[in-house]
Amino acid sequence: xxxxxxxxxxxxxxxxxxxxxxxxxxxxxxxxxxxxxxxxxxxxxxxxxxxxxxxxxxxxxxxxxxxxxxxxxxxxxxxxxxxxxxxxxxxxxxxxxxxxxxxxxxxxxxxxxxxxxxxxxxxxxxxxxxxxxxxxxxxxxxxxxxxxxxxxxxxxxxxxxxxxxxxxxxxxxxxxxxxxxxxxxxxxxxxxxxxxxxxxxxxxxxxxxxxxxxxxxxxxxxxxxxxxxxxxxxxxxxxxxxxxxxxxxxxxxxxxxxxxxxxxxxxxxxxxxxxxxxxxxxxxxxxxxxxxxxxxxxxxxxxxxxxxxxxxxxxxxxxxxxxxxxxxxxxxxxxxxxxxxxxxxxxxxxxxxxxxxxxxxxxxxxxxxxxxxxxxxxxxxxxxxxxxxxxxxxxxxxxxxxxxxxxxxxxxxxxxx
Numbered sequence: 519x520x521x522x523x524x525x526x527x528x529x530x531x532x533x534x535x536x537x538x539x540x541x542x543x544x545x546x547x548x549x550x551x552x553x554x555x556x557x558x559x560x561x562x563x564x565x566x567x568x569x570x571x572x573x574x575x576x577x578x579x580x581x582x583x584x585x586x587x588x589x590x591x592x593x594x595x596x597x598x599x600x601x602x603x604x605x606x607x608x609x610x611x612x613x614x615x616x617x618x619x620x621x622x623x624x625x626x627x628x629x630x631x632x633x634x635x636x637x638x639x640x641x642x643x644x645x646x647x648x649x650x651x652x653x654x655x656x657x658x659x660x661x662x663x664x665x666x667x668x669x670x671x672x673x674x675x676x677x678x679x680x681x682x683x684x685x686x687x688x689x690x691x692x693x694x695x696x697x698x699x700x701x702x703x704x705x706x707x708x709x710x711x712x713x714x715x716x717x718x719x720x721x722x723x724x725x726x727x728x729x730x731x732x733x734x735x736x737x738x739x740x741x742x743x744x745x746x747x748x749x750x751x752x753x754x755x756x757x758x759x760x761x762x763x764x765x766x767x768x769x770x771x772x773x774x775x776x777x778x779x780x781x782x783x784x785x786x787x788x789x790x791x792x793x794x795x796x797x798x799x800x801x802x803x804x805x806x807x808x809x810x811x812x813x814x815x816x817x818x819x820x821x822x823x824x825x826x827x828x829x830x831x832x833x834x835x836x837x838x839x840x841x842x843x844x845x846x847x848x849x850x851x852x853x854x855x856x857x858x859x860x861x862x863x864x865x866x867x868x869x870x871x872x873x874x875x876x877x878x879x880x881x882x883x884x885x886x887x888x889x890x891x892x893x894x895x896x897x898x899x900x901x902x903x904x905x906x907x908x909x910x911x912x913x914x915x916x917x918x919x920x921x922x923x924x925x926x927x928x929x930x931x932x933x934x935x
Contacts, residue, residue, distance in 0.1 A: 580910060581871035584917040589864040596925030597847035598857055605827045605843025609861035611808050612827060615756055615854055616799060618813040619767035619777060622831060622851060624743040626658050628725060630666035632740035634715045644737030646672040648729045651690040651697040654680040659727065660688070662741055663699070684792040684817055685768040687727070698730040702770055702789070705735075713738045723776025725769060745780055752851035753781045759858065762807070766790055766798055766821075792817030796824040812854060829854060856925040863923050871913045 590600050600606045617623050633641040649667035652660035653674060667674055677690035677697075686707065687700015698704060705712055705728060716726045716738045725741040753763050766787040767774050774788035787798045795813075799821045802809045811818070811825035819841040822828030830842035831849045846853045 580913050580917075581875045582868055584914060585864055585867045585871060585920065588917050588920045589860060589867075592920055592923055592925070593857075593860055596856055596860075597853065598860070598925065599845040599847070600843075601845060602843035606857070606861050607865065608808070609810065609827050609844070609857050610865050612761065612810040612858065614762045614764060614802055614807040614809045616764045616766055616802065616809055616811045616821075616825070617783075617851065618811075618818055619765050619769065619774065620658070620743060621814050621849060622812055623749045623765060623777060623781065624745050626743065626849070628659055628662045628741040628743040630662055630739055631724070631742050632719070633666075633737065634713055634740075635737040636713060636735060639736045641737070642670065642672055644729050645670065645739070646674055647692055647695075647697050647731065647736070648699045648727070648739060649674045650677045650692040651680075651688055651699050651729075653677055654690070655682060655688050657682075658743075659725070659741060663727075663739065685790075695731045696733070698733075699727050699739075701725075701727060701768070703791070704728065704730070708733055710735050716740075720770060720772045723773050725773055745777060746849075746851065748850050748852050749781055752855060753783060755852070755855050757782075759855075761858075764802065766795060768792070793820075795821035799824040810854070810857075812851070814849070829857065860923060860925065863920060867917055867920055870916055874912055874916070875909065 586603055589606065590603070593600050593606070620626050630645070633645050635641045635644045645663070645667050649664050649672065652663050654677065664674070675692050677692050680688065680690040682688045683700075685701075685703055687698055687704040689696065689698045691697070698708075702712075708730060710730070710733070712726070712728060713735065716728070719726050719738075719740045725743060727739045727741065728735055729737045729739065756763050762784045763781075764785040764787065765774065765778055765781075765783045767777075768790055769788060771786075771788040774786045777783070778786045790798060795818060799809055799811055803824075803826070809825045810827040810829055811821050812829045812831070813819075813822055814831035818830075822830060822841040827844065828842035829844045829846060831846055844857055846857075
């Protein structure tokens, strides 16, 4: 079963505030009764008022909301938009970060590095037909193919009846033929074999797209997507914090393994269809792990919603952003570390403020009530008022230290296929 979410200190604050709302009145009432019973009605009035003044729960009421407000503002200045405060609190307990590969761990800007043709088709024919079929697609792989065709100054014909199937490929009518461009799922659907040269490419960890004309394989494209230099730092630092790093992608296992090996990623989910991503998140949760999912595409939205904390890339789609509790203004994976550090720092400040506010009442209220009167010490009402104000100032100053927290800057990212 998935882990239950950790108790939110903000919820504890609500219960404590409601639960202690009658405590000052109760303490004041007891003080009045005791001093009246000992035959000092004037002292009863003074002590009762002093208790009410010093037990005013300003510090306790400010302990949590002030920290949350400053943490949210500090996050925004650091390029992190917190949509759900509970998501920010939960991030401190995350022990697994699940990264979508394309556009997050990699730059999401693939390039065509090789073209193979079959039969009478030339490499230029294969690339031009692929570019025509992809001309209406906004995917990074489509832009890479169109860019390669333009670099070779190829004529790209117009396409009709364009359609796209996530994790499978695209389909369009070009010059009277049905042209399809896609990965291994497309080949499986059409029940055709890949080119022999593609097997060698796959062993090298390349991204491979096959081009079909009327259901017959006419060629293949080899593409490469460069791993972000920041990804290595992000994985290393997450490991240093005891967090497991998992990667999920629709690419073939060999492609995924190459990236995972380069970044020292703990676990890989490869060849995952978009509709199965949420199930992979649930699988990790069933293992008892608290999961933060980082993604940017439309296909990531269900997984972002399923995760304990959904983190969307700001350069991603509106659907992904709408499904996440935290949004990163950049695609730098190190920004995830910023969220973790901010969450942990925020939690520490919440606890410190609650301990101070509660401890202040535990000590000052009995003094205000006059428990030390038998030994000659009575807390003046004016001193009680100063102590009450001082406790509020201490809580406010402690919360302000969050503004000095150093959050990493980040870079821009791209979409995932």
